[in-house]
Structure formats: structure tokens, C-alpha cells
Amino acid sequence: xxxxxxxxxxxxxxxxxxxxxxxxxxxxxxxxxxxxxxxxxxxxxxxxxxxxxxxxxxxxxxxxxxxxxxxxxxxxxxxxxxxxxxxxxxxxxxxxxxxxxxxxxxxxxxxxxxxxxxxxxxxxxxxxxxxxxxxxxxxxxxxxxxxxxxxxxxxxxxxxxxxxxxxxxxxxxxxxxxxxxxxxxxxxxxxxxxxxxxxxxxxxxxxxxxxxxxxxxxxxxxxxxxxxxxxxxxxxxxxxxxxxxxxxxxxxxxxxxxxxxxxxxxxxxxxxxxxxxxxxxxxxxxxxxxxxxxxxxxxxxxxxxxxxxxxxxxxxxxxxxxxxxxxxxxxxxxxxxxxxxxxxxxxxxxxxxxxxxxxxxxxxxxxxxxxxxxxxxxxxxxxxxx
Amino acid sequence: xxxxxxxxxxxxxxxxxxxxxxxxxxxxxxxxxxxxxxxxxxxxxxxxxxxxxxxxxxxxxxxxxxxxxxxxxxxxxxxxxxxxxxxxxxxxxxxxxxxxxxxxxxxxxxxxxxxxxxxxxxxxxxxxxxxxxxxxxxxxxxxxxxxxxxxxxxxxxxxxxxxxxxxxxxxxxxxxxxxxxxxxxxxxxxxxxxxxxxxxxxxxxxxxxxxxxxxxxxxxxxxxxxxxxxxxxxxxxxxxxxxxxxxxxxxxxxxxxxxxxxxxxxxxxxxxxxxxxxxxxxxxxxxxxxxxxxxxxxxxxxxxxxxxxxxxxxxxxxxxxxxxxxxxxxxxxxxxxxxxxxxxxxxxxxxxxxxxxxxxxxxxxxxxxxxxxxxxxxxxxxxxxx
Numbered sequence: 001x002x003x004x005x006x007x008x009x010x011x012x013x014x015x016x017x018x019x020x021x022x023x024x025x026x027x028x029x030x031x032x033x034x035x036x037x038x039x040x041x042x043x044x045x046x047x048x049x050x051x052x053x054x055x056x057x058x059x060x061x062x063x064x065x066x067x068x069x070x071x072x073x074x075x076x077x078x079x080x081x082x083x084x085x086x087x088x089x090x091x092x093x094x095x096x097x098x099x100x101x102x103x104x105x106x107x108x109x110x111x112x113x114x115x116x117x118x119x120x121x122x123x124x125x126x127x128x129x130x131x132x133x134x135x136x137x138x139x140x141x142x143x144x145x146x147x148x149x150x151x152x153x154x155x156x157x158x159x160x161x162x163x164x165x166x167x168x169x170x171x172x173x174x175x176x177x178x179x180x181x182x183x184x185x186x187x188x189x190x191x192x193x194x195x196x197x198x199x200x201x202x203x204x205x206x207x208x209x210x211x212x213x214x215x216x217x218x219x220x221x222x223x224x225x226x227x228x229x230x231x232x233x234x235x236x237x238x239x240x241x242x243x244x245x246x247x248x249x250x251x252x253x254x255x256x257x258x259x260x261x262x263x264x265x266x267x268x269x270x271x272x273x274x275x276x277x278x279x280x281x282x283x284x285x286x287x288x289x290x291x292x293x294x295x296x297x298x299x300x301x302x303x304x305x306x307x308x309x310x311x312x313x314x315x316x317x318x319x320x321x322x323x324x325x326x327x328x329x330x331x332x333x334x335x336x337x338x339x340x341x342x343x344x345x346x347x348x349x350x351x352x353x354x355x356x357x358x359x360x361x362x363x364x365x366x367x368x369x370x371x372x373x374x375x376x377x378x379x380x381x382x383x384x385x386x
Numbered sequence: 387x388x389x390x391x392x393x394x395x396x397x398x399x400x401x402x403x404x405x406x407x408x409x410x411x412x413x414x415x416x417x418x419x420x421x422x423x424x425x426x427x428x429x430x431x432x433x434x435x436x437x438x439x440x441x442x443x444x445x446x447x448x449x450x451x452x453x454x455x456x457x458x459x460x461x462x463x464x465x466x467x468x469x470x471x472x473x474x475x476x477x478x479x480x481x482x483x484x485x486x487x488x489x490x491x492x493x494x495x496x497x498x499x500x501x502x503x504x505x506x507x508x509x510x511x512x513x514x515x516x517x518x519x520x521x522x523x524x525x526x527x528x529x530x531x532x533x534x535x536x537x538x539x540x541x542x543x544x545x546x547x548x549x550x551x552x553x554x555x556x557x558x559x560x561x562x563x564x565x566x567x568x569x570x571x572x573x574x575x576x577x578x579x580x581x582x583x584x585x586x587x588x589x590x591x592x593x594x595x596x597x598x599x600x601x602x603x604x605x606x607x608x609x610x611x612x613x614x615x616x617x618x619x620x621x622x623x624x625x626x627x628x629x630x631x632x633x634x635x636x637x638x639x640x641x642x643x644x645x646x647x648x649x650x651x652x653x654x655x656x657x658x659x660x661x662x663x664x665x666x667x668x669x670x671x672x673x674x675x676x677x678x679x680x681x682x683x684x685x686x687x688x689x690x691x692x693x694x695x696x697x698x699x700x701x702x703x704x705x706x707x708x709x710x711x712x713x714x715x716x717x718x719x720x721x722x723x724x725x726x727x728x729x730x731x732x733x734x735x736x737x738x739x740x741x742x743x744x745x746x747x748x749x750x751x752x753x754x755x756x757x758x759x760x761x762x763x764x765x766x767x768x769x770x771x772x
Binding site for chain 1: 392394395396397398399400409413417421422435439440441442443448449451452453499516517518519520521522523525526527528529530531532533535536537538539540541542543544545548549550551552553554555556557559560561562564565566567568569571572573574575576577578579580582584585586587588589591592593595596597598599600601602603604605606607608609611612614615616617620625626627636638640641644697700701702703704705706707708709710711712713715716717718719720721723724735736737738739741742743744745746747
């Protein structure tokens, strides 16, 4: 039996009551489900709005499916006494509660932190929200685009001299969901010692603000705002997109050693001794001229060949891929980053694979995304019997 | 004594041997340190290259400081037998090893997975890398810009009709580091049951690919590549940046109910009955005209007032903030997202605060970023005595 215990997923035995809908919260609870937690998604009788969003196939939203694998669906009407009483009984059996309401809404529904402590002092209560539960913006409605704007994320993105730009990806939802999942598992680990739960919270603004990394450090030390530089590096040249015989390549020589390798491989080894280009400051000042010289040298071979040659020489090199390119890429295939998941009558749904690879207990789809209320009877009758 | 046990951070007692340098790995180990793990950063005699990067104050890199709080620094020369033997003894005492070498490099240094299992079967071995340890690109050098290009992340970012654009933030490093930290704590949780460690890995490409969210779902179901649409929504209007009396606001009405609230608040309630604008399809088709109508209505009040009024009405609204704006923002202050950390003779270093808020055991800076080798004697002598 040792072998089978060894194969159990890391969060096996962790029960998550999931009150979230749409994106940030469902992403968080899916991450916990992918690690083996039992996630009970509580839906209103009309269901998570994402069930109706995006393109459908066989009457099913692939957007919904991609964010709700490894979950059970239980319908509760939390406006009714019965629904709230079922939720209370469920909370008593849970290890984690995840919600992405505005701060204060859960308390208004009758589940203040005090009530939750009373119901279950071991409960880890996780909240993903827009701005955090302290401060003047707590009650504001949250949305990814707004969080990208408010957090400084947009201020540094965009072509040089042009307007700030959002990322098309809902990065603030997803980063907050991921941080919250990390916080939940950390709190569960701490609970193993002292037996007590606690509240865990990440906001969309705080999460994505933490992605400012050295842009924030440099701002703190210099007092300056970082500038938009498009695809060029703000301080280093060469760096960016260059033309080959048949397409662009992205090159990022991160230090002088890598730059030397690049120039040697493309037949410009002597350039670093040229008095016009013998320091980064000079190269940066003449970066347009330098760009032309590199483009000319790179015209001697193809995109694919340069990617192979330069990587082999130790120079990080790649190309801009569309999503079609990405999922045709042999590396992405080897990493199983798209998976086809049977969904009964709905057919196979293709979705993203697992970004975290565990060697002994790899993540897997134990449950496809549920039909609305698919597990209501199963979950509630077990509560009543219990 | 119950009280004091209750106040211990969640990862108290977890020892992390940290072989990482630069960005993705140090971010991962800092997250573990922020949650209370003892992080022992192994540095070569010349130190993490980031010690020499970015602006310095009092001879100290604030970039380094911002990514290396809550760590001890131990200098080992892993090219020497003595260094490798010290590392082996350290590994025996550890719960987690984190590395961000290219796959295979650690094994070449004498620490294959087999050797690690032998030294410490309970060890969680975490790897943050560029492309993953399986597949044709495993040996390629990794860099954020390249991972943004290869993952599809850039393909959807940029103004409509213009070239793909990277995000200025090193998102691929940070997202991979965060996923890995989540994987590590999950594996530690699983280890509580079966006593065995395992390998945990996230690549920069896989991590950021998982951020494609519904863009990926829509691609899978339709077969189409998502298009670049700048700050506009690809399907919904109104949505985006609008002019007020004195500056732009970002508005994101996520559904018809929110749109109704927006139009009512700006005095255009009748617009939804206008046959030119009574469906999203029509609004999207006439979005330039609609944009002009909204700009005209919004000219009646200021940016700050509209942000207050619209949020109060339940419409997610904000403005694009620079980093200076962000750190002056009362919400960001209430959330303590910048903190000043004393660093002895180096003075106070300002850095980003903690995005994950824990109610009972909040993250704190227990240790400022270390001087190179500051803890070599302390850590190694404890090993020798042990």
C-alpha cells in the first residue's frame, strides 16, 4: 500500500469550498484542484457567468471548461435560509474557503470572519479581490483593465513615445489567483503545526505590482519613472528583434560574454574592438546603426537556422510565435501544454496543460469541468448523512 | 506558549538550500523566505551577478536587496571538492533545494536526482528553467524576452495593426518563480503524509503560456489566432480609455448591467434604446462614434470626480498611473506595498511589500538582504558541529 499512498496528489484530503466566479478565484481554486484538493464549486442557480461566455461547442463553453477542471459543482441559493445553512454545514467539513467577492460582501451574506472562526477554527479563508480589504478603494468594483492601469503595469508597456498599453492577457486576475493559491497552501502547511486557520488575501493590484521587479527597485533608488521602450531594452544594445533572410529573430545578449558569442557566431567578432561600439554606452547611442549592421550579417541565413546556431552558441534566441505556432511547437508538445479532456456528451475539450510539473505525483485531470449542479446531491446528501 | 507558536510564520522550520541567481529562482526562494522558510542562498565567491546590477546606494544594489530579503548568504566554491562536500552536507539538513540552472547542469556538478535522493529522500527539488527539462529546447539558454516571444505572450500585445510587443516587466521569470514556489509548498504538504520529497519544475514558457487564459480557450475552440487590439476590447464596446475634463479614465463595463449604470451616471441612459447602439454588435461596429459621444459626456467633470462617481455607481473605473503615482496612491500606502528596510551600514532600502496578506502571521522582513557570505561561518560551523 506504500506505493499507492506515494502516488496520491499533494493536496489529497484537502477540501476547498469555492464561492468564486469568473476568473481570479476560479483560477486559484483550479490550481488547488490540479494539486489534488477536492474543490466544491458553489454556484448560484444561474451558474458561474463564464458558463455563458466564449465560444461554445456541443453547448459547452471551452473558456469555462479550461478554468473549472478538477472541481465539483454544487448549486446553492445563498439568498435562501436553506442555502446558507447548507453552506454553513459544508464549511464545517472544509479546510479552505475561497471567495472573490468585494471585501465585506461575504460578511453581509452572514459569513463574517467571526462566524467562520466559530464554524471552523481550522479554516483557511482565502480572498482574491481588486484592491485589498484595507484602504479607501476597498469597495470599488474590480476589473483586470482597471487594475493594469492603476498598478503602474500599463505605464511601462507600449512603443517608445506612444501611449501606455495594457497586456491582452488578464494578468492581474491570474497573478492574484496564483499568489492566493500559494498563500493558501502555505497557510495549510502552517496549520499542520498549530491547528489553526487564518485569512489569506491577494489583490489584483498588489499582485501585478509585485511583477514590476527591478523597474520598481530602480524607481525607488532613483526616484524616476521607468520609460516605455517597446521591444528595445532601456539600457542595453544590441537587444530586440532583428531581420534574417526570411523572418525576424529575438535576441537578448544578457552580458558581454553572451554578446561576444553572438558577434562571433554571426561573423562580427571584431565589432567589440571597433571604437564606435567598444562599450555598451557607445552601442546604445548608436543602436540604430548597430541594428543595421546586425541585420545585414543575419541576412546570410534563415530564421530557423539562426535560432539553432545562436542557441547552440549560448545566445538566447527565439522568434515571435502566434498561438497556432506555440501549440505546433515540438517543445510545447513535449511539455504537454495542451491537453484533450473528455467531457461526456460534450465531447473532448482542449485546454491548457499543467505549468507545474511534479515528478512523483504529476498533476492530472481527475474531473472534467462539471455540469451546473452535477454534484449537488452527492455532496449535500453526504453532509446530511454525516 | 500557545500564543507564540500561533505567531510563527507558516513555513517556519522549512530549510531551503538556494542555488539560484539573477531573477526567476531568487524570486521563488524569496517568496518561500517571506512565508518564513530559512533560505540559505549559496553564492559563488563572486556572488550573484545582480549584486552588481542596477543603481547602487551606499555601495548596495537595491535591485539585489529587493529580491533577496529573508535569505542568508553562504559562499561556496562549487568547483572545489570542499565546496561540493559542504553543499552535500547542507542538502542532508534541508527540506527544499531550489535551482535555476539549465536542465542537467546540477547533475554535471555532481548532484543528479539519484544522488539527491540518496543524500536526502525527503528533499523537494525545485527547478525554474526556460523551456522545461523534456523536449528539444531543453538545453537552450533562457531569457525573459525570448520566453515572451516563444510563448505567444507577445503575439497578442501591441496596438491594433502594429507589431507584437513584449511586456517591460520580466513576467516570464516572475510567473515561473511564483508557480514553482506554489509547487514547492504543495509538495511539502504532500510530504507530510508520505515522508517523501519529489522534483518540482516550472518553465518560463509554460508559466506565462498558462496566463493566456481565455485567449487560449478561444484559440482551441475556434482554431483562430487572437488579434492585437491595443487597449480596446476585442469584442466589447464601450471599453477602454476616455477623455474627461482634465485627463483620461479607463472604463471596463463587463456586462449590460454595468453598462447601464455607466450610461445612467454620465447622463446617457437613453443610449441603449437608440437603434444605433442597442446591441453590443452595433456598439462595436460604431465604436468610434460611440467613443466620441462618451468623451463629450465625460467632459462635464474631472478625472478624479468621475473615478469616484463611477466606482460608486458600480462601474470599474481608474486611471493610468506611473510608478510615482502608484506609490503616492493612498490605497497602495494602506496596503503597505512599499516598505523601508534597514540594511545596517547600507542604510534603509525601499522595496516592494508583500502581495500575499496573512491575517494571523503576516509576512515580514526577518532578515534584510545579506552581504556576500555574511552567514558562511554561521551555517557551515553549525554543520560541522552537528
